[in-house]
Amino acid sequence: MLKKIISLLVVALAAHTAIAQDYVKPKAPGVTVADLQEQQSPIDSTAAAAYLYRYGNTYYILNGNYWEMVTEVFTRVKIYKKEGYDYANLELDYYSGGRKARGKFENAVTYNYQEGKIVATRAQDESAFEQELNDDYSRRTITLPNVKEGSIIEYSTKITTPYFGHLEDWYFQYDIPAVNVQYDIRIPIYFIYNVYLVGYVDVKSAEKPRLLLNTTTDTNEFFYTYKAANVKPFKDEAYVSNKENFIGKLQHELCKVQLPHQTIQNYATNWEDTSRKIFGRDAFGRELKQDSYFKDDLEALLAGIQGDEAKMQVVFKYVQNRMVWDKRHGYICEKGVKEAYKQKLGNVGDINLMLTAMLREAGLDANPVVVSTREHGVAQFPSMYSYNYVISSVKLADKTILLDATSKYTSPGILPTRALNWKGRLIKKNGDNEEIDLMPKTNSRKAITIVGTVSADGTLTGKARDHYLQQRGYGYREAYAEMNIDDYLAEFEGEYPGLEVSDYKMTGQDEPDKPLVEEYAFVHKNVAEIIGDKIYISPMLFFTEKESPFKAEKREYPVDFIYPREDRYALSITIPDGYTVASLPKALNIGMQENLGSFKYILAQNGNVVQVSAVITINYASISADYYTVLKDFYSKMIEKQNEKIVLIKA
Structure with missing residues (x-):
């Protein structure tokens, strides 16, 4: 979700009388015993850590005759589990470019509750390191000391840069819970930005900015403040294109510069x-x-x-x-x-x-x-x-x-x-x-044909022929066509535990406009289970999906399949001598509303051969979160049906 919250500011607003007032940075309350003794996050009990406070403050200063932008951030993190220790290993990356920007850590400290009192351990200045990542970017690193389960760490960062055409995004949502997040920005009236809010976090802000007078630079400034509280962590679920498209954050883009006595510079506005x-x-x-x-x-x-x-x-x-x-x-x-x-x-x-x-x-x-x-x-x-x-x-x-x-x-x-x-x-x-x-509209096909025989000990042997077309063919070629064949087969067999492949051949790998075809013989020992005088066989063999990728009760962002797809399976299974078919799973033909997708599943017996036909279609590259419940139910029924067994019994 993208919401444009501030458009080009009208010139008349800049003409209003500014209030001469010093900016007062928000200050977090002191660390308490209760904070240190807290066992888990009230927002997410499974979290390894949580942001208790994260305050950002961006403002502009004059350095001689040119402007610089300063961003100061105060962060306080509660560590609940060992998995959260990484939050004490800090990195500060910033664009330095030709005119050197400066970045630094300040006031880095770890708090612990020891022997009935709060003990603070400060990081030494020499524990901070600086390195040049490349010609354009620099990095500062620091590790906070004495971090344990239950610790609270806090630190401040400061970046001063002459590059302010593209502000760094400010995040209200993270991989861990965030209790209090605030971002303040004061922008001289000479610089006009478009501002966008991305994601689904409830961010509070005033409808209009306040107009202040910065007595240091003698410049009128627009002052904005944004706040969010008790923000749940972003869960990186299955079929998410890029979490940056959906995570809660604020973005700024410079669209106009109008310095006194200078020509107006217009940047992209549409x-x-x-x-x-x-x-x-x-x-x-x-x-x-x-x-x-x-x-x-x-x-x-x-x-x-x-x-x-x-x-x-x-x-x-x-x-x-x-x-x-x-x-x-x-x-x-x-x-x-x-x-x-x-x-x-x-x-x-x-x-x-x-x-x-x-x-x-x-x-x-x-x-x-x-x-x-x-x-x-x-x-x-x-x-x-x-x-x-x-x-x-x-x-x-x-x-x-x-x-x-x-x-x-x-x-x-x-x-x-x-x-x-x-x-x-x-x-x-x-x-x-x-x-x-850019999104494909035609279903990209995968077609798999298996002719196999199940022996009395449950071993499946057979031959397979797989076809990959359109985007499926492209993806397969890009990932595997140049891989060493032994490495590829090891990876292929690893994807289906119990599978042993021989006589492998691939054709069409160098002809992108034709199907990519795989042919191979195989042995598999994990598709059948013997209990007493019965054999239970998974009809989809080693292609059976065991569980749904959609486990969450609700979802806020689209399900990204990358491209529409169709998977076809034609499986022929010869049963062992001395056995008859006791039961077959019933056929299933289900579809989702709005023609989102379908699952057609048919089993039939012809003498000692069981034939399985399955067709799975997803007709859209991306499915709106509005249909998540429909999609989740569809996958649940499909996978439940795939895991029903063919039952054989000794004659």
Whole structure:
């Protein structure tokens, strides 16, 4: 959930008379015996630790003739269990860049209750270390002393930086409970931000900011304060795309700077402005216009090729085969398309902007689409920082085909999983833009065929043939196609305890537009159980799902399946001589409302062979939390049915 809580502030507000008043930082009460003796968090009794207080305060100072931003944070943590000791190993990362920012820890102390009194142990200054992570980031680390179960630790951090175009997110929710969280920010009227609240935490704030006079800088400031109390920890449940899309936090994005006697600087305020600014960057828009480096190669490549779709396929495969991705993200070029083409190596921007330029030269309606990867999170608001990736697109008739040549295992219409993240923004030649749905709409298929025989001792032997198509094929190739076969089989057998694979063969791994096929023989000793004169067999064999991934009673965020899917199982099980079928599980055909998905399950006996057919479909890449109860019930019934047994009895 994203809520825009503050828009561009009207100029008239800045003209109001400010109140000359010093800011008073909130102060946490002292640590008490009751705090130290508390055995568990009242918010979550299973928590290993909890934030008792977390106060943040951001303000601006003048350093000579330029502004700096200061963020001070006070933190107090209660340690309940040994698993919470990691909260005493502190790291402070900050962007330092060209003009050095400063970061430090202050007043780090551990409290314990010993021999009837509160004992405080302070961290020594020499226990803090600083390191350069890279050219842009620095890190301070410190470990608090004498931490035990029951301890309370507290510390303060301070970061001073000249970089305030993109404020660090302020979190109201964490992996552990938070009793009191507050964030105050004072912003000089010269700097206008858009502010967004993400997640489902009940954050209290005034409808309008207060206007104060900072007597130190002699500047009017907008003062905002945000508070949350008794916040439950964020539970990282199954099928969550990226918790950063849903965890409770506050985000700021600079949209205007209006310093006295200077020209107004407008930053991105909407998607149209953002798109034009991206297109206007030399490493984006200008790179798309370069074509001399590939013209001769492209002319030879397209000789005799007829039709737009055929041209798209040929150009895509050429770039995909020629170029090697250096694993670096970014929607702008790093080497530049000409140099990348020459070296046959580049980042995402180099490769996919090159692809777009070549598709255009081939006469196709091609445009780049900027994307935020799944790891980066959903692009919540208009900003160039919201994106970190770019793909290509081609308009064919009434369809827009998405392409990404950074992977050797994609094909037109099949994107890498990292790029399947809600919406992208198509940027046209003139800088105009269009929102593009990145999520697949067609079910990606997995089809498994088993022909097996169960012996009188319960051992299953047989042969399998598995097909993986569309996104399933891509994912399988990306994960396993280049893995050593022995390592792959060890991992495969480990996924299904008791399985022994032989005569393994894979085909189609180098043909992304065709199914990936696995064939193998197997022996499995854990699919049947012998009790007296009966044998109990799991109809789905070693593919039986044992428990539902959906255990929580309620869910606040969508269930992310990444792409729609269909799993088909055709299993043929020959029973041992001397046995007959005593009972088979009954068929089941269930579907969810709104065509969210279905489960069709049929068993039939033909002589000494039991045939099992199962089809599981999920028809949407993402299912709203509004349907969580429906989905949970669906999985419960499906798994219950899968775990019913075929019962054989001696004749």
